[in-house]
Amino acid sequence: MxxxxxxxxxxxxxxxxxxxxxxxxxxxxxxxQGEKMAIGNAVQRGSYVYVYDEKGRQLYGKPAGSGPDDGLKGYTSGTVNIRRGSYIYTYDEKGVQRGSTPAR
Known part of the structure; x- marks a missing residue:
């Protein structure tokens, strides 16, 4: 073969x-086959959240919001959660929004 x-x-x-x-x-x-690269790190610098892969390469950046409670709330190997205003937005490893939920 x-x-x-x-x-x-x-x-x-x-x-x-x-x-x-x-x-x-x-x-x-x-x-x-276009294997996905997992999220290795997410950091907030000023009014932006930057997301990096496992090799330290930047995948994307997203606005962090401007309110006192806004910004990066957490991340996993597959998602990043960012609060802006009264919602928390979930993004995947490509920066595509996968959901939102009202913030508590």
Whole structure:
């Protein structure tokens, strides 16, 4: 059995999988499928919240709000919660809003 490692036929490389290169096959395959990078850190600097991946690369920045209770409320490997006004907004690792809830 041979495995195709590239989508373009001009740069395609085929080889026979073995135990020695099985990990390489998986890593290349996962990368080409657009594997998500988890959130590694989120920090508030002034009126912005900056979100970084596990390698320290900035993923995105979002406004933190201007009220006394506004700003970064917490984060996990998959979401970031930011309070602005009377709502807490949840964003994913791509910066897409995934929900909101009234703040207490």
């Amino acid at each position: 041979s495995v195709l490692l590239a989508k373009s036929s001009s740069v395609a490389a085929s080889f026979r999988p073995t135990a020695a290169n099985a990990i390489l096959c998986f890593a290349v395959s996962s990368h080409h």
